Amino acid sequence: MSAPVPSSAPLHPLRIANFRAYWLSRFAGTIAVSAQAIIIGWQVYGIARETMDIRGAAFMLGMIGLVQxxxxxxxxxxxxLVADSVDRRWxxxxxxxLLVLNAATLGLLTWSGNLSLPALFSAAVLIGxxxxxxxxxxxxLAPNLVPKESxxxxxxxSSIAWQFGTxxxxxxxxxxxxxxPDVAYGVISALLGLALATMLLIGKVPQPRAQKDRRPIQRILDGFSYVRRNRLVLAAITLDLFAVLLAGATALLPxxxxxxLHVGASGLGFLAAGMGIGAATTAIWFSFRPMKSNxxxxxxxxxxxxGLAILTFGVATQVTEALGVTRIGADGAIRVDFVISLVALIVAGGADMVSVYVRTSLIQLHTPDAMRGRVSAVSQLTISASNELGEAESGLLASLLGPVGAVVFGGVGAIAVTLLWSRLFPELRRARTFDPPDMLDIEPQHGVAQP
Incomplete structure (x- = not known):
């Protein structure tokens, strides 16, 4: 298949019209989905607290992640398989x-006073x-919009769009x-509409030809088989899975x-933005200074x-109370544990962006275009398992151990998993650059490209 753009085209992605439209669509959509997620979490926790204690409401928060x-x-x-067979733009x-309609419906229910836990859970299913x-x-789609070297x-x-959105x-x-609340849902619906409009601006891009000589079930299994056989890709995907599954604390922020921390809805906004601040800063750095070695x-x-940053976030209140330093400022208006928690989340976000950058680059550069949809689906499954299923795990642990115990357990678990993976997958430890080995075209008789 021909390259996405001629070799004479500008190397910087933002000089390519299709990629600019893609970037703006992702930016607007991520802002909308992130804003809606924090609102749904706040509404679920608020409704649940009317009839439940903290641990019961924490469990309901976790279930929102599970139903997604x-x-x-x-x-x-x-x-x-759909992403490898159907026009990815459509x-x-x-x-x-669908997300536009979903957000508009939640806005209408909020405005009419008919919002309920079943409605919020149904919306979460549609989002999933x-x-x-x-x-x-x-x-x-992204690799089809730029030259391979870019x-x-x-x-x-692209990560900047996502991280700035978060x-x-x-x-x-x-x-x-x-x-x-009506204003919030109105803006979310408008941003999703903008994401849809800019996606409509993307012109025709290369699409891998579907393998008509192979049955759909065989093609589905090809994606899983490729990930299993390429140990470098497998290591990157599963490390992120287990680390974030254990140490994901976002579900417990409300x-x-x-x-x-007793900082209310305004403080929740800062905490929820913390990881995104660190991640966006790191992504900006990589956009100018791409990682090249080790x-x-x-x-x-x-x-x-x-893992260390999440652990710090979890115990910030206990540490400041033990040291007797709980507030700063002339009038003691600033909580020290809130400042420490926010800084810890910023550091965690920056560290997570490094992991995301390496994992995504390895997957995209080590996977043939004809299989990117299926391999990306496997990757998405692990990402969702680490995020949404991680929220369920956090909610369940919080209902058993309390919120602080759940976060501490997760931070320690992420560190332990990383040390274990460095031994189980020496390929990851020895990876020096993103340069993939020469990849053959997919061979129908074997099912997957040889890594």
């Missing part, structure tokens, strides 16, 4: 339209379905919700904001730093 994960888990074998367009289809299509930079710039989204969502060791180190 289940449809993605069930659909993963299908969505990757997959993203269709799922974005939309993300199941859009994730592999989005990931597989892909690491494109990944960093920074701005919670803050915008919290601020607009404080003004009025609990920390309301009942531990990529495997840097990923392992970053995940350990991530």
């Amino acid at each position: 994960f289940v449809p993605l888990f069930l659909l993963t074998p299908v969505v990757g 997959i993203v367009r269709g799922t974005t339209a 379905i939309a993300r199941a289809f859009s994730g592999p299509a989005y990931a597989a 892909l690491p930079t494109a990944i960093a710039i 920074v701005a989204g919670p803050s915008i969502g919290g601020l607009l919700y404080a003004i009025h 609990i920390y904001a309301r009942d531990i 990529v495997g060791v840097k990923m392992l180190t970053a995940v350990i730093v991530f």
Whole structure:
């Protein structure tokens, strides 16, 4: 298949019109989805606290993550094949339209006073379905928009859109919700509409030819087989899975904001933006200074730093109370544990971005274009397992150990998993650059390309 753009084209991705439209679509969509996520979490926790204690409400927060994960888990074998067989632009367009309708419906229910836990859980299921289809299509579309040599930079710039969206989204969502819930949902719907409009601007791009000589079930299994056989890709995907599954603390932020740090909805917005601030700063750095050496060791180190930062976030209140230093400022208006918690989340976000950057680059550069949809679907499954299923795990542990115990357990677990993976997968530890070995075209008789 021909290259996405001629070799004479500008190397910087933002000089390519299709990529600019892609970037803006992802930026607007991420802001909207991040803002909606924090609002849904706040609404679920608020409604649950009317009839439940903290641990019971924490469990309900965790279940929001679970109901988003289940449809993605069930659909993963299908969505990757769809992304490799159907125009990826139209997959993203269709799922974005679904998200627009979903956000508008929640806004209407909020405005009419009919919002309930079943409505919020139903909305979460629809978000999970939309993300199941859009994730592999989005990931597989980006390499079709830029030259191969520009892909690491494109990944960093694309990550900026995502990370800035996660920074701005919670803050915008919290601020607009404080003004009025109707305003918040109106802006979210408009941003999703912008994401849809810009995706419609992307012109025709190369699409790998579907393997008509292979049955769909065989093609589905090819994606899983390729990941299993390419140990470097397998190591990168599974390390992120288990580290974030254990140490993901975002589901518990409403609990920390309301009942531990006592900073309310405005403080929740800052906490939710913390990881995005660190990640966006790191992504900007990589967009100008792409990582070129010792990529495997840097990923392992970053995940350990991530675990330490989450651990710090978890015990900030206990440490400051034990030291007797709880407030600073002339009038004692600033809580020290809140400042420490925010800084810890910023560090965690920066470390997580290093892991994301390495993992995404390895997957995209080590996977043939004809299989990117299916391999991206496998990657998305692990990412969703670490995020949404991690939220369920955090909620369950918080209901058993308390919020602080759950976060501490996760931070320690992430560090332990990283040390174990460095021994189980020496390929990751020895990875020096992103340069993949020469890849053969997919051979129908064997099912997958040889890594």
